[in-house]
Amino acid sequence: MKISIIGTGYVGLVTGTCLAETGNDVLCFDVDERKVQRLLSGDVPIYEEGLPPLIARNVLAARLVFTNDISHAVHHGELIFIAVGTPAGDDGRADLQHVLAAARDIGRYMHDSKVVVAKSTVPVGTGIKLRAVIEEELATRRGSNLAVGVHLSIVSNPEFLKQGTGIADFMQPDRIVLGSEPGAAGQYARDLMRRMYAPFNRDHDRTIHMSLEAAEFTKYAANAMLATRISFMNELANLAEKVGVDIEQVRCGLVADPRIGNSFLQAGAGYGGSCFPKDLQALVHTAAAHGQRLHLLEAVRVVNDAQKLRLVDKIVGHFGEDLHGRRFGIWGLAFKPGTDDMREAPSRIIIQALLMRGAEVVAHDPVAIDEARMALAKDLDGHPDQAARLSFNGQALEAADNCDALVILTDWNAFKNPDFDALKARLREPLIFDGRNLYDPSIRAKGIDYRAFGR
Ligand SMILES: NC(=O)c1ccc[n+]([C@@H]2O[C@H](COP(=O)([O-])OP(=O)(O)OC[C@H]3O[C@@H](n4cnc5c(N)ncnc54)[C@H](O)[C@@H]3O)[C@@H](O)[C@H]2O)c1
Numbered sequence: 001m002k003i004s005i006i007g008t009g010y011v012g013l014v015t016g017t018c019l020a021e022t023g024n025d026v027l028c029f030d031v032d033e034r035k036v037q038r039l040l041s042g043d044v045p046i047y048e049e050g051l052p053p054l055i056a057r058n059v060l061a062a063r064l065v066f067t068n069d070i071s072h073a074v075h076h077g078e079l080i081f082i083a084v085g086t087p088a089g090d091d092g093r094a095d096l097q098h099v100l101a102a103a104r105d106i107g108r109y110m111h112d113s114k115v116v117v118a119k120s121t122v123p124v125g126t127g128i129k130l131r132a133v134i135e136e137e138l139a140t141r142r143g144s145n146l147a148v149g150v151h152l153s154i155v156s157n158p159e160f161l162k163q164g165t166g167i168a169d170f171m172q173p174d175r176i177v178l179g180s181e182p183g184a185a186g187q188y189a190r191d192l193m194r195r196m197y198a199p200f201n202r203d204h205d206r207t208i209h210m211s212l213e214a215a216e217f218t219k220y221a222a223n224a225m226l227a228t229r230i231s232f233m234n235e236l237a238n239l240a241e242k243v244g245v246d247i248e249q250v251r252c253g254l255v256a257d258p259r260i261g262n263s264f265l266q267a268g269a270g271y272g273g274s275c276f277p278k279d280l281q282a283l284v285h286t287a288a289a290h291g292q293r294l295h296l297l298e299a300v301r302v303v304n305d306a307q308k309l310r311l312v313d314k315i316v317g318h319f320g321e322d323l324h325g326r327r328f329g330i331w332g333l334a335f336k337p338g339t340d341d342m343r344e345a346p347s348r349i350i351i352q353a354l355l356m357r358g359a360e361v362v363a364h365d366p367v368a369i370d371e372a373r374m375a376l377a378k379d380l381d382g383h384p385d386q387a388a389r390l391s392f393n394g395q396a397l398e399a400a401d402n403c404d405a406l407v408i409l410t411d412w413n414a415f416k417n418p419d420f421d422a423l424k425a426r427l428r429e430p431l432i433f434d435g436r437n438l439y440d441p442s443i444r445a446k447g448i449d450y451r452a453f454g455r
């Protein structure tokens with residue numbers, strides 16, 4: 001099938017590549033010309049595990065093509081996916097400017113029938129807005145007869161992939177949520193989407209059909225539920241610590257109940273990333289616009305904001321408020337393993353809090369150092385004294401050299417089984433603050449002062 005993707009970020013690039021991999025003829029467009037140039041020259045602008053070879057294979061097979069020509073992209077696809085960003089606006093609402101700009105471009109250049117699929121996470125009612133914007137553009141061209149016989153269908157097909165495991169999540173989806181319009185437009189779109197998703201549904205059909213609005217809502221509901229589980233567990237971990245209970249033992253006891261399940265109950269330094277924080281805010285904003293408060297989700301956010309600083313509280317509890325002359329090694333900068341994404345990464349808040357108190361910080365991450373350097377340069381703009389006390393080291397053990405403590409902020413596999421003797425030899429004090437609960441507390445028997453969450 002001929003498919004166009006508008007937006008080649010994490011979602012657009014993974015979606016386009018995986019759809020090319022399943023035999024479609026995919027054309028990807030982005031407004032960021034430098035990004036398109038990098039893709040055309042064989043470079044992959046984001047770090048997503050397994051993505052570069054998959055892109056290379058499909059580019060070689062001419063099933064995956066990149067363009068900075070929007071009219072070409074709109075002409076190409078019978079299905080056009082919108083996968084552009086929907087960041088939080090100043091008041092927390094989802095900023096739809098990129099999604100609506102993409103819709104306007106589609107209306108401006110389409111001259112045959114199209115199914116337009118919203119992959120971006122968008123609030124209830126956006127599908128209707130997309131239709132209105134595209135029709136408005138089409139109407140302005142009616143005079144020139146360009147739009148005669150053109151049919152339009154809008155679909156909401158939210159994406160549930162997680163960064164770091166994006167390819168596997170896309171290729172083996174738990175479910176495919178498909179919101180469509182009533183009537184013939186909806187039927188046409190459902191048939192096309194069924195054909196496109198056939199390779200993903202071979203053993204059983206994972207598609208869940210619903211209204212456009214229900215699909216839009218389902219995406220926010222899923223992220224809100226997952227974020228709630230994390231904040232729930234973080235609050236319990238804080239209590240467990242006070243009453244002398246190991247939260248990991250409690251977690252094992254909890255997850256054995258199939259009604260609870262075993263995912264997204266890992267306590268730590270809080271959730272980050274480009275989705276949970278902004279999507280919770282957007283849902284709270286939608287509720288407010290309808291005169292309702294989402295007390296539970298507001299609390300989820302409050303707990304998470306506080307959780308990012310809990311590790312700093314622990315460090316200050318040990319060394320005191322003034323950290324001048326103290327040096328900390330950081331393992332892990334990305335908001336989660338498997339990605340170089342620094343959006344809303346807890347490491348940014350924690351590093352700034354340490355620098356603000358006078359500490360020196362040596363930061364390490366297996367892949368995110370370049371992104372972290374840029375993100376923290378922005379965060380520390382106007383604080384050259386603090387920026388001067390931050391450095392990066394590509395070697396994990398070297399980052400711990402001569403440090404008063406090691407601070408772990410991302411659960412990369414490479415950090416899970418270190419040589420504790422070598423680490424002890426490098427550190428000024430054998431002290432680890434673990435923001436991801438990576439180790440068994442029995443490492444204390446090796447003479448390591450191990451501080452984790454709820455253990
Ligand atoms: N990152 C994830 O894990 C994830 C997962 C599921 C859903 N989502 C949702 O998918 C959407 C995209 O997220 P992302 O992380 O891929 O964003 P991203 O910021 O990585 O990429 C967005 C891309 O869209 C491009 N863009 C912006 N306006 C454009 C326009 N008018 N035309 C063409 N390109 C344009 C940008 O240049 C950028 O390359 C968001 O709504 C997000 O909430 C993200």
Ligand SMILES: O=c1ccn([C@@H]2O[C@H](COP(=O)(O)OP(=O)(O)O[C@H]3O[C@H](CO)[C@@H](O)[C@H](O)[C@H]3O)[C@@H](O)[C@H]2O)c(=O)[nH]1
Pocket residue numbers: 121159160161162163164223226230263264265266267268269270271272273274275276335336
């Ligand atoms: O038990 C857990 C699980 C995750 N996290 C943290 O939560 C954040 C988000 O992690 P994850 O959900 O794995 O990554 P994302 O790529 O942000 O994926 C989420 O957001 C995407 C964008 O909407 C959705 O598509 C995914 O389904 C949803 O999991 C990270 O900071 C993790 O460290 C925890 O603290 N504890």
